[in-house]
Amino acid sequence: MDDLRIRPAAPADLDAVLAFWKAAAEGTSISDDRSGVERLVARDPGALLLAERGGELVGTVIAGFDGWRCHLYRLAVHPEQRRRGIGTALLAAAEERFAALGGRRADAMVLNRNERAHHAWHAAGYAPEPQWSRWVKHLDR
Template sequence: MSDPHIRCATRSDIDTVLRFWRDAAEGTSISDDQDGVARLVGRDPEALLLAEWDGELVGTVIAGFDGWRCHLYRLAVHPAHRRRGVARALLAAAEKRFAALGGRRGDAMVLDDNAPAHRAWEASGYRREARWSRWVKPL
């Protein structure tokens, strides 16, 4: 099977992406709503990458760059399309974007209890950074 087609999301993709995340993503984010995704796409139109096969959404990743660090969120692959290179293709596209922006290192938000995700990240060369913990405060 060929690599999926990778493209940037547009505002017209928001409903499809939100439905996709309900089916394919582990956990939920405080920003998993119309306003959150619209704000992302409006602020950085190249950050939300979509993987498609024959026009069907099969994967996503958010590749955000704040000018200092490269952040990866919402790597999700539909269960029926896992282990076919979708995550690898999405991460390669994200890394290409980061390199073009001058990014030096990608970091990812990965749920501790999501063993299949750990394997996908490791297969793409990412490693757990044991020295750091995530600290959050809802606004």
Template sequence: MSDLHIRSATPSDIDTVLTFWRTAAEGTSISDDHDGMARLITRDPEALLLAERDGVLTGTVIAGFDGWRCHLYRLAVHPGHRRQGIGAALLAAAEERFRALGGRRGDAMVLDRNEPAQHAWRAAGYAPEPQWSRWVKHLDA
């Protein structure tokens, strides 16, 4: 994986990432827009990690830390680049970031119907916690 480069996103990456997610990520979020990503990058410039190979975006993960918990979102690898260790490299970079910030546990949201993603998360050492149910409120509603 020496040809894989992982870096933090910048504001100039926003449109590229949004286009990438339409191909590589399953499902969308109400915050998957230019303004939402700009807020993320402004608030925490190191949270959105990008994997690139030969200058081409191949994967993403959002590694958010609120000072108490570590949250992982939008782990996505381009379909043409899957099963090459890109997701694992992104998670390793996210976990390194969390440890440097003092984080001790990573939480990920994974769609129930996305079995390939569940397999990837399990392979990386993550497991579902059936005792918890995720509750969501859209704040713009």
């Protein structure tokens, strides 16, 4: 893992990130477009973390903090790079960010159908909270 570099995304990275998500992320979101990711990076420049190996993008996670709760989205690792500690390293970087910001609780958005991800999140110490269900409203105009 010595050659793995984790850093915040810059505006110049956004096209590569969007292309990466099409190849590596399970499913897409209404906000998976350039303007949505630009708003994220402009509002919270440290939230979108990138993992690079040899200059190539191999993983991402969005580690957002709203001042009250920590939120994790878009943990994705390139299919050919999985099971090499990249996801674990991204989560560790996200959790370090949260601790520095004063965050005390993190939740993760994980697709119900993505069973491989469920195992990875469980291994990282996250657990579903059956007493809660997530309600979503898309605010597209």
